[in-house]
Amino acid sequence: MTDISVIIPVYNASAFLEKSVASALPFEEVKEIILVEDKSTDHSLEICRKLAEQHSKVKLFQHPDQGNHGAAATRNLGIEKSTGNFIAFLDADDYYLPNRFDIEKKAFENPTIDGVFGAITVEYLTEKGKQEFQSKFTNVSLTTVNYPAEGKEVFRGLLGLTTKTFGTFFHLNTLTVRKSALQKNNLKFNETLRVHQDSDFIIKLAFHCHLKSGIIDQPIAVRGVHDDNRITKIVKYSPQYNQRQFLLWNSLYDWSNKNKPDRDAMQHIALQKKAFELSTKKGFSKTAALLAAIVKDPKILKTKYRFTYTHS
Template identity: 85%
Template sequence: MLNISVIIPVYNASEFLEKSVASAMQFEEVKEIILAEDQSTDNSLEICRKLASQHSKIKLFQHPDQGNHGAAATRNLGIEKSSGTFIAFLDADDYYLPNRFDAEKKAFNDQQIDGVFGAVGIEYLTEKGKQEFQSKFNDVSLTTVNYPAEGKEVFKGLLGLTSKNFGTFFHLNALTVRKSALQKNHLKFNEVLRVHQDSDFIIKLAYHCYLKSGIIDKATGVRGIHDDNRITKIIKYSPQYNERQFLFWNSLYEWSKKNISDPDAKQHISLQKKAFELSVKKGFSKMTTLFGAILKDPKILKTKYRFTYTHL
């Protein structure tokens, strides 16, 4: 039987936390639930303490200084404190469905497989949250991929380097990974990134480890969409969006210089990083630098950042 540690980073999630924890408690395979609390300003810490006192498998941890360090550092804390053979993640405002670990039970019989990922559904908890989410992501019912994949196909698919459209990123809530694989490859969340640290982690994980798709055609967990979801607050191609995209691609770029041998992947990451680096420039400096970059490599015009006159 699987031995799973579920890591739940907790920050201002008092409204949702008990449902989230209960959804993980239902599984016999879940041996511990780690609540990594990040100096909430609501009563989340009190709820964590109550839950930990009621159930022996629920364990509460805080940062050594009991401060606020962000989602990346808080997930790293959870990984550090975990004792399970496998690690799964769950956001404190989301919850698992009963089929969450069905694919894992079979897949992890193969010792080659380091991680399994699946699909996550959406539940709109507020009308404002729904409008903000749909304005950015349209009416997407599942966060998943378009076809089964494993091994290097997952890494290339996440970067958009496959012949077929791999689809969107799979969500961290639907990932289960061997802890030994993280330790062997020294994989942690980049604590510099306040957003996109999950995407950064997933791409690096897909390169270093052997991942396999599990249930991708129906939800294994549910994301709660509400007024305070950080990812929906950022307007696409706004200065804030471009800056955060640059930090994300720069993280991958610095990592790729030491780890990646695939020339297509290295070039793709480099171009994305350069494109968003240019996007945060302004005025004449931006225009001249952009034209120089286009002359050097026209492929930069095909990156995720679309250059138009309004961006200049």
Template identity: 70%
Template sequence: MLEISVIIPVYNAAEFLEKSVQSALQFKEVKEVILVEDKSTDNSLEICKRLADQNLKVLLFQHADKENHGAGASRNLGIEKSTGNFITFLDADDYYLPNRFDGEKEIFADSKVQGVFGAIGIEYLTEKGKQEFQSKFSDTSLTTVNYSAEGREVFKGLLGLTTKTFGTFFHLNALTIRRSAIEASNLKFNKTLRVHQDSDFIIKLAYHCYLKSGIIDQPVAIRGIHDDNRITKIVKYSHQYKQRQLLFWKSLYDWARDQKIPSEFKEKIYLRYKSFDLSQKTGAIKYYNIFIEALKNPNILKTQYRFNYQKSMK
């Protein structure tokens, strides 16, 4: 039987938190809902305490210094405190749907499967949030992948190395992982990343663990879109956007250098990292464009521009 620990990092989510927690408590498979309160400036902490007092399954934790450490560090603390044999995540302004674990019940009967992912939908909670979201992410009512996949195909798909277009990153809200898989890989969220730490974790997880798609044609969770969603505040291709992408791909690049993974994967990660690295430098637009082209054809760097990327990966 699935015994699931649901980990919810909490920061300034007072308006949405109770619905989020209740959506997780509806499942008999949920052993505990772990709230990691990250020094909110609203009354989220008070709501966390009330929810924990009302239900023994709801457990409340804070960082040792009671300071703000970000979602990555909060999820790491949640994993550390969890006791279920399966781990899931939920953002404090999102919620699970009744079919959240329908795919997992069957798929995890296969012992080789270490993680299952599905699709999530969106709900517009404010008009401003809707306008900001739609201006940046058109036609994305369902965050999912384009076809069923498992094993190495998932990792390759996330890096854009499959023969078919894999699709968007799947969301943490729709991911369920065996605790044993996380422990065996010693995988943690990069706490230095204030954004994209979820995508960073997912790509590394897909390499270390055997993942399989579950329900991908309908949502199993809902993402709330409102005025304060961080991802919609960043103008695409702006300096801030490129800086955050640089930090994200630098994290993967550092990880890839330490892993004995095939060179085609290392190469793709390095090229993505270097493209954003060069885009940050004054007068580097020409080279930025070169690297964007190199993502499509890595041989460009070996011939026309004589860039020894293999040396840099040693």
């Protein structure tokens, strides 16, 4: 296994990009590092060009119209341009640790394994970023799963349907997947989602492909937390948070109706979608719709949406 394409979407990451690329360069397994620049307003494009000139592994691409299309479309373009048999992802403000690909070579000797994932830790780059992150993700220094898992257990675990507590989502930075598995199942990032497109992609990937946990008790990558992390800016259970969650679960709902996972999974996805759909309503219409939904299926009260949230 010596041909991994590392895909880095780049948008306003001039302060972090060089460290991110430097962390991927030393690996013999990494055939190429694909930078897809998404019309940054800082000096990111200039840095991308410099890195591509300095390192033969680094390749630079932009969207055909050189416009800004978001992380999903940017990663999709990276996959399209990749030439490796394996795909790995890295955010431009994050970096790999030296053990990043320790498990992959042995794991992928098994042709039934489509993807391997591991654990990621956080590094606080600013005090404000630290406070915002910890207010949303309490006591989360290591994003990982709680026990070794593979196959459908991963899919069900990500939906919270396993008998044991599965743990948190694994991060895209820790995933290595066969490109052929993405092509076979026509798996791409949903370009209509400006956030949560990674969660959407991972859940669908876990259903269609045979994923296996790798190193889950120590980090293989580091997530940089700073003032400009978009995902930590939104107050949990606020109207904006609920709207974005609705878009995520609506995407999964449409997908589940086409792909028909097991009944529990379809019901769970439908309830999550309905719960966050209700969260966008206000006043009496919201109360009436909620009561009707509870009568139809009381399990809706166990969804991720907090019905006790009173702001509108």
